[in-house]
Amino acid sequence: MPVDSPVVPVALTVNGKPERLEVDPRTTLLDALRDRLHLSGTKKGCGLGQCGACTVLVDGRRVVSCLTLAVMNDGASVTTIEGLGTPDALHPMQAAFVACDAFQCGYCTPGQILSAVALIDEGHAGSDEEIREHMSGNLCRCGAYANIVEAIRTVAGQEG
Amino acid sequence: MIPGPFHYHRPTSVAEAVALLAAHGDDARPLAGGHSLIPMMKLRMAVPDHLVDLAAIPDLKGICEDGDRIVIGATTTQREVIGSDLLAARLPILAETARQIADPQIRTKGTFGGNVANGDPGNDMPALMQCLDAVYRLAGPDGSRTVPARDYYQGAYFTALEPGELLTAVEIPVPPAGHGYAYEKLKRKVGDYATAAAAVVLTLDGGTVATASIALTNVASTPLHAAAASALVIGTGLDAATLKAAADAAKAITDPATDGRGTAEYRREMAGVMVARALAKAMRRAKGA
Ligand SMILES: Cc1cc2nc3c(=O)[nH]c(=O)nc-3n(C[C@H](O)[C@H](O)[C@H](O)COP(=O)(O)OP(=O)(O)OC[C@H]3O[C@@H](n4cnc5c(N)ncnc54)[C@H](O)[C@@H]3O)c2cc1C
Ligand code: FES
Ligand code: FES
Numbered sequence: 451m452p453v454d455s456p457v458v459p460v461a462l463t464v465n466g467k468p469e470r471l472e473v474d475p476r477t478t479l480l481d482a483l484r485d486r487l488h489l490s491g492t493k494k495g496c497g498l499g500q501c502g503a504c505t506v507l508v509d510g511r512r513v514v515s516c517l518t519l520a521v522m523n524d525g526a527s528v529t530t531i532e533g534l535g536t537p538d539a540l541h542p543m544q545a546a547f548v549a550c551d552a553f554q555c556g557y558c559t560p561g562q563i564l565s566a567v568a569l570i571d572e573g574h575a576g577s578d579e580e581i582r583e584h585m586s587g588n589l590c591r592c593g594a595y596a597n598i599v600e601a602i603r604t605v606a607g608q609e610g
Numbered sequence: 611m612i613p614g615p616f617h618y619h620r621p622t623s624v625a626e627a628v629a630l631l632a633a634h635g636d637d638a639r640p641l642a643g644g645h646s647l648i649p650m651m652k653l654r655m656a657v658p659d660h661l662v663d664l665a666a667i668p669d670l671k672g673i674c675e676d677g678d679r680i681v682i683g684a685t686t687t688q689r690e691v692i693g694s695d696l697l698a699a700r701l702p703i704l705a706e707t708a709r710q711i712a713d714p715q716i717r718t719k720g721t722f723g724g725n726v727a728n729g730d731p732g733n734d735m736p737a738l739m740q741c742l743d744a745v746y747r748l749a750g751p752d753g754s755r756t757v758p759a760r761d762y763y764q765g766a767y768f769t770a771l772e773p774g775e776l777l778t779a780v781e782i783p784v785p786p787a788g789h790g791y792a793y794e795k796l797k798r799k800v801g802d803y804a805t806a807a808a809a810v811v812l813t814l815d816g817g818t819v820a821t822a823s824i825a826l827t828n829v830a831s832t833p834l835h836a837a838a839a840s841a842l843v844i845g846t847g848l849d850a851a852t853l854k855a856a857a858d859a860a861k862a863i864t865d866p867a868t869d870g871r872g873t874a875e876y877r878r879e880m881a882g883v884m885v886a887r888a889l890a891k892a893m894r895r896a897k898g899a
Contacts, residue, residue, distance in 0.1 A: 475616060513719050517644055521663075565714070569714070587712070
């Protein structure tokens, strides 16, 4: 039984910026983003892969950052909500969430938006039913689902 | 919720991974997508001292055709299974099943090999592998061996995998072109493990069933190959009486637990319903309807 875990180096590109960290190997990507890089836009809900609040893009694909260790992502490129747009220049999906009132408390929203961006990229915005199916990894305790689907449909329509 | 401490290893070859696993025996675990193992470690239901990450081993990735078999590397992700043109053409039941596993985020990282090796009766791929009579390729300190999927599972989280061993790939015999197939899964919500599920692959000769294979997910401590149910549909046109008889034969081998998904009686009943639905759907597909 190791008394403690020896620290390991991790190199990540986060929102386009190269980052080098020394982490305890137990550190999840989520905790590395929030506690070490102070990017607190990514939320921790369940910590068990069940809610999607911690969704980020790793090399362009959506993952739950609570169930992947930072070290497993050495060399990867990570996009968080902070890297998607800025308050002055929102990403179209962020703008659509605002326009469609697609959140209430906002806790699930960063994960919803990253997941929605990936969904369109994957080509799964063909119908409301398909959108719902492919947003199934993101729970919203406030129940903003109808407006979330509307926001995604709006952006998919603009791009399509 | 933080796992216990461990040493992290990232070998780049199967030989190196096996050497690490063999050196640490019971204290080491392979790490693939981490989507079953990391939750177990956070809950301290697993406290390995050494994690051997398989992600940097190129030989474990990919899907290829090898004669009349398709070989899927262990670290191929569920997302890659869904996106494979080869599987879509030859073994469409793979993607049909993978699409019913968890949700898109989990399928990005969760691996096919982790799903079959894990030994959780809730996993969906093991019953499908039994249905297809797949063979698992294992590598260990004494060389490689193969174990049929139908012999691999011994109990919940108990499998034929020995400490020091690694699942490298799964060989799946390709059913004939035009075969019928279906994976029918009852779940409380999208992304949930099965209340009960059934995999069916069959072929027809004229209007009657020539070959059939049925297997069940999450209605016992292991996946179940329903041999008797499979045998009794052969030679029939899957009329209502046969569907009922097959469902009854499948139900007879189940031993589900009462849990949040329902009582044992309910889950056993649903196993029968899933078998009847999967058989009917497979028949329609085989007829090209
Ligand atoms: C919210 C949620 C919902 C889920 N829903 C479902 C579902 O509906 N159906 C379903 O089937 N699964 C479901 N899963 C589990 C998911 O599919 C896992 O990804 C899968 O069970 C394990 O694959 P992994 O690559 O993540 O393996 P890991 O978690 O890395 O490993 C799992 C186990 O297998 C061992 N292992 C991994 N790879 C190998 C190998 N090559 N050789 C030997 N041993 C190995 C590990 O040591 C560990 O003991 C769900 C998971 C989550 C978090
Ligand atoms: S915090 Fe990661 S899925 Fe809930
Ligand atoms: S807006 Fe509150 S959880 Fe979704």
